Amino acid sequence: MLVLAQVMSGAGLTAGITVGALLAEEMLGSTGLAGVPSALFTAGAALGALAIGRLCTRWGRRPGLALGYATGALGSVGVVVAAATGSVALLFPALVVYGMGTATGLMARYAGADLASPARRGRAVSAVLFATTLGAVAGPMLVTPAGEVAHAWGVPRLAGPFLLAAAAFAATAVVLACLLRPDPLRLAQELAARVAQGRDTDSGKGGSAGTDGPRDRVPVPAGRHDVAVGTAVMILTQVVMIGIMTMTPVHMLAHGHTAQAAGLVISLHVAAMFLPSPLTGLLVDRIGRRWVARASGPLLLAAGALAALSPAGSTPALGAALVLLGLGWNFGLISGTAIVTDALPPDRRATTQGLVDVGLAVAGAAGSLASGLVVARDGYPALALSGGLAALLVLPVAGRFPRRASRTAGHPGPGG
Numbered sequence: 409m410l411v412l413a414q415v416m417s418g419a420g421l422t423a424g425i426t427v428g429a430l431l432a433e434e435m436l437g438s439t440g441l442a443g444v445p446s447a448l449f450t451a452g453a454a455l456g457a458l459a460i461g462r463l464c465t466r467w468g469r470r471p472g473l474a475l476g477y478a479t480g481a482l483g484s485v486g487v488v489v490a491a492a493t494g495s496v497a498l499l500f501p502a503l504v505v506y507g508m509g510t511a512t513g514l515m516a517r518y519a520g521a522d523l524a525s526p527a528r529r530g531r532a533v534s535a536v537l538f539a540t541t542l543g544a545v546a547g548p549m550l551v552t553p554a555g556e557v558a559h560a561w562g563v564p565r566l567a568g569p570f571l572l573a574a575a576a577f578a579a580t581a582v583v584l585a586c587l588l589r590p591d592p593l594r595l596a597q598e599l600a601a602r603v604a605q606g607r608d609t610d611s612g613k614g615g616s617a618g619t620d621g622p623r624d625r626v627p628v629p630a631g632r633h634d635v636a637v638g639t640a641v642m643i644l645t646q647v648v649m650i651g652i653m654t655m656t657p658v659h660m661l662a663h664g665h666t667a668q669a670a671g672l673v674i675s676l677h678v679a680a681m682f683l684p685s686p687l688t689g690l691l692v693d694r695i696g697r698r699w700v701a702r703a704s705g706p707l708l709l710a711a712g713a714l715a716a717l718s719p720a721g722s723t724p725a726l727g728a729a730l731v732l733l734g735l736g737w738n739f740g741l742i743s744g745t746a747i748v749t750d751a752l753p754p755d756r757r758a759t760t761q762g763l764v765d766v767g768l769a770v771a772g773a774a775g776s777l778a779s780g781l782v783v784a785r786d787g788y789p790a791l792a793l794s795g796g797l798a799a800l801l802v803l804p805v806a807g808r809f810p811r812r813a814s815r816t817a818g819h820p821g822p823g824g
Contacts, residue, residue, distance in 0.1 A: 414516055414539035417580040420573035421513045429658050431566040435496055445503050447777035452507020454769035460515050461762015468591035469519045470584060473512055477581035480509010484574035491567035509577045518761045521749045522592040530746045534689025541682040551671040597754040638747030639764045640805045641701045645740030646768050647775035648708050648795040649733055652715060653677060655779045659788040663720040673727045680734030688742045698806045701743040705802035707736030712796020716789035
């Protein structure tokens with residue numbers, strides 16, 4: 409059911425990515441402020457991640473995720489109303505509320521890892537992300553049809569994708585609320601408690617049954633160091649990806665491209681964000697979390713350099729750059745998620761993961777807001793190249809191994 413829900417929600421996740429900056433530019437009349445919508449819905453994602461993390465801790469993944477998607481649907485409707493009435497005062501808070509739905513889409517990846525063994529955790533995270541691919545790739549391609557529907561209803565065309573987001577988020581909320589049973593986080597907590605109780609019993613008897621078989625092998629959390637490393641990897645890749653991605657449609661339309669061409673490039677980008685997930689998850693589990701995290705830096709540098717050097721009128725070149733950008737983000741997100749999850753016991757997992765995603769969203773909001781200012785002052789090539797260079801900070805961050813590695817019996821820790 410989680411996989412089905414992610415397929416449905418994918419289209420809603422890309423509405424703001426595809427037309428958010430264009431809608432702001434149209435309503436505000438300024439390229440320098442085109443990064444404001446992305447900043448607002450990523451700020452909303454920060455608030456949403458914090459709230460959803462706490463709700464999941466208290467009530468479980470199912471009610472937390474369902475409520476998050478319902479909130480995203482409400483925000484999408486607010487954006488449509490703001491566009492129809494020309495109300496900037498309504499647009500800004502609606503984008504924040506919409507952002508809570510995007511936070512839910514990313515936080516669902518943690519639900520995929522709740523019941524996975526450490527040896528398969530990367531693949532479990534990747535399965536949830538991969539499920540988002542169908543809707544996320546289709547979303548930008550539906551910009552023109554959704555715009556026509558919106559226009560037929562007397563709403564600006566650029567608000568069309570938010571109509572699609574409202575429907576997608578609402579349907580996802582209903583599916584999760586009704587069908588995600590048993591709750592993966594609750595079940596993981598129960599299993600961990602049983603294992604701990606069994607170990608206490610075996611210890612009292614002086615026996616060693618708790619270490620006899622693979623079913624009894626549970627990870628020893630590595631603690632705050634690994635949480636910090638995984639968080640830093642995700643934040644760095646998120647800032648670079650959002651900054652370049654947000655301004656690419658604005659850059660393309662300013663140089664004579666159509667909205668459909670910009671939508672195609674964003675579709676390729678979103679496909680690269682999610683489609684390679686099964687391979688990335690396999691690499692994370694086989695060669696190690698940190699090796700994959702370090703690989704994200706050079707990939708993002710290549711993306712930034714290609715975007716900066718691409719002719720402004722070349723859709724294929726910009727598309728290739730955005731594909732590399734999405735792939736680098738994918739490497740950073742899946743490896744960072746696995747590092748963080750490895751370090752957390754089930755009873756503290758959801759709250760800490762929510763806080764991690766707060767940092768992720770805040771950093772993304774800052775990068776998005778700064779991207780518009782950089783493009784207005786120095787141009788898109790400067791933004792792309794500086795973002796690619798900044799991504800190389802992942803190398804020293806992911807290269808720092810913990811003093812005490814997280815391990816399971818017979819299984820290496822997240823350092824790989």
